[in-house]
Amino acid sequence: MELIGPLAIQGVHMTLVLALAPLLTGFVRAVKARLVRRQGPPVIQPYRDLWRLMRKEVVLAESSSWLFRVAPYLIFAGTWVAAALIPTFATGLMFSWSADLIAIIALLGSARFFLALAGMDVGTSFGGIGSSREVMIASLAEPALIMIVFSLALLAGSTQLSTIAGYMLSSNVGLRVTLALSLVALIMVAIAENARIPVDNPATHLELTMVHEAMVLEYSGRHLAVIELAGQLQLLLYVSLIACVFVPWGIAPVGAGPLPHLLGAVAYVGKLAVAGVIMAGFETAIAKMRVFRVSAFLGAAFMMSILGVLLLFVSRGGLR
């Protein structure tokens, strides 16, 4: 009997992230359109796009291999599993112990590995340029993420996300410089990893500025739909991660009744909306940077996260 509760939460959670992911993307697009005084597409446009793509035929490049056809499913699966392990509205996830925060990041790395390979499979220069830039971005973003995890883990004494969330909810956190640095670094990494402005522009098809779009250039039909959904899921995942670690209020603790869970879900949707508005505002206000400036941007994130870890040792307040 005691299995059913966590299992149900896990199931609801997995469906919820999948269902909300396109909505978040659509919401950000809608807010951006309103900010520049355009009408913009409706919020549910991403769902329509996905449906449209699913119904279309797949045009496969002649030089593509089996890897090209398998990769979308693996990318999606890696991202979905990672998203399923991040608490959104309740911490009592059934399988949260099967992978800690480091493993979640590495899972996203696995998805990226296949995405980069898929970009190179057809043998066009656009695919290559996208993959090459993607791995350059990842080579800085991933260590920054690991360092952020270090800060959190040293504070909370655990790399388990539910324990970290529980620690952040408790009263003995206080304001810490490390946390501020980690938050800023995490946001910067999230921007880069999700191919958002100013690192990459999801709306562009201008050859030399694109990274993510260049990698998936050869995809069409249902494959493209799966990849798009994985991308939207990843955006949601990062927002959930930031929400879970830095604004965990409202999240339902283990063994809570239905009402806290409902409240948690409402709070979660609220957090997503706030994050969407902030992101849209930020992206409207800033221009995309040159590719080789990205290294400075992410290098700064990396340095801030290292600084955060080192400050932990110097600052007052004991480590666990």
Next chain:
Amino acid sequence: MNSLATLLICAGALLALVPTALAPIGARAGRWITYGGSLLVCAFACAMSIAQLLGLTDGTADIILPLGLPWIGARFHLDALAAAFLVVVNLGAATASLYGLGYGRHEADPRRVLPFYPAFLAAMNLVVLAADAFSFLIAWELMSLASWGLVIAHHRQAGVAHAGYVYLIMASFAALSLLLAFALLAGPGGAYAFDAMRTHRPDAATAAFVLVLAILGAGSKAGLVPLHVWLPLAHPAAPSHVSALMSGVMTKVAVYAFVRIVFDLVGPPLWWWSIVVLSLGAATAFLGVLQALMQHDLKRLLAYHTVENIGIIFIGLGLALAFKAAHMEWAAALAMTAALFHVFNHSLFKSLLFFGAGAVDSATGERDMERLGGLIRRMPQTALAFLVGCFAISALPPLNGFVSEWMTFQAILLSPSLDAWALKLLVPTVGAVLALSAALAAACFVKAFGITFLGRARTLAAETAQETDGFSLAAMFLFASLCLLAGVLPGFVIDALAPAVRMTAGGQMPTQASQAWLSIVPIAQSRSSYNGLLVLVFVSVSAGLCAMAIHQFASRAVRRAPAWDCGAPDPSPITQYTASSFAQPIRRVFATLLLGAAETVDIPAPGEMRPARFEVLIHDPIWETLYAPAAALVGYAADRLNKLQFLTIRLYLTLVFLALVGLLLVLALWS
């Protein structure tokens, strides 16, 4: 009969294969006898070592053979640490022999390979089994010489002779350092047996000297920066199954030598030792992967990447030293397990990747990635196995490379409990470097697989390549499946390593087999846990669900068409991304400063008929600042001393007399 005797007989049997390989029999028979014999012997030895490690057999008694120094004899001993490394050695050796059965067919001159091969395998076994300095060094030198013979097997190819020369010098240097280290350990009494060394501990200064010498000796064999220069030259020069052995196994024997000396023979460590080991490990990991990214020769890329993995192993060993010196045996056990697990993992995937590179080499005659491409269609099975290796070595879940790196991270997270402030601050920084090298490793292997196997064929050789033979494929898939198994069931490996860890680190990790759902829990469930099996199941189920849903609801129509490429596809395969263009962003970001990478672009003015040129120049700062001046100095001194070769007999006699007088004077003043 105890297992140590059996293992010694195995080594003897391997040595007995040497004259057989020299006998005048046909190339085919020679191949079957040498590789088939090595396969059987090493597979048996591997089974024996596993049984010994799991405590199923008893082989702890010493064996003293009446060889070597008369008052010591040749001593051999089999403890848990030796058994753990023997598993790595013999597993790699057996699989390389299996691979050699097929791959050896492409060998133009088998007599240059076959005699050295079993001697090399036997020597590696003997190094691990040896229990006195004398037989250890003899076996070590045999290992170096046999592998040197294999490195220069194709000595007429460009660069091979140079590689062999550099290797020989560095190997002599390593042996000299180890000799001095053992001499210090043995003390003035000449206690060369390991047992005797353990009984009298050296004082702090001597111990520090031993540490430095062990780093110089074992580190140069393992490929620790800045002693790694021979490795990327020599490993790729050998035939591919030997490259696999040198990278996957021989470097591990060097790690064994380091662990044996520093964790076992020299006694309790001091806290600052770990600073040296950690810094060297971090520098090795980062420089190794960065250099690997800059390569476009597939085997050289893999060799440089070995340097990175040695760095990761030494980071684990450094952490173990730090925790052991701070008397946190449980934490030392975690770090040591991570290091030993990585030793095992790296022997699996690096051998696998070298096998793959060898298969590509024999199918196309090319090692240069810029002249390959599209091999996933011509060699689908090799491509699949190589992909598994790339995925595992990039430390991505759910394969094995991730587990050992995850455990290293968990050990790093224990750094606040260390006393020394220098270590408290150094360890997280090392963690940052480790994370950076892990991410760069993934980039490196996206490049290696993407350029070699994906895209379109760049040359005719790549376009007409044939799938490799069954033996090679069997060897590759054996290691690929072991990578998966060790990744999803890491608990069993950790438990198997426990006796070796207890012996070296003084503590032990919690037993993993009893954990629920076969998770691994390094310290406590609330702190961290990982379950590769569940991750694999989740990913497969999600991918399956997604594929099912897509096939249920989406259109199934597929049309083949030319690549889209933004509307302007170019039919020539030369327009694809190349290995060096793939690495360009990372080269700009990291290598401009560290490796002095510079690009020169020469575009002719309109109307000029000469071709445009693009050149990348990469420096090796270590070679240029350390080795080139040393070589120049030796050359200069040799030129000056050259005069001494052409003296008269009277002058020579005078010189001998003067030398004798000088020595006697020194002796008189000394005492």
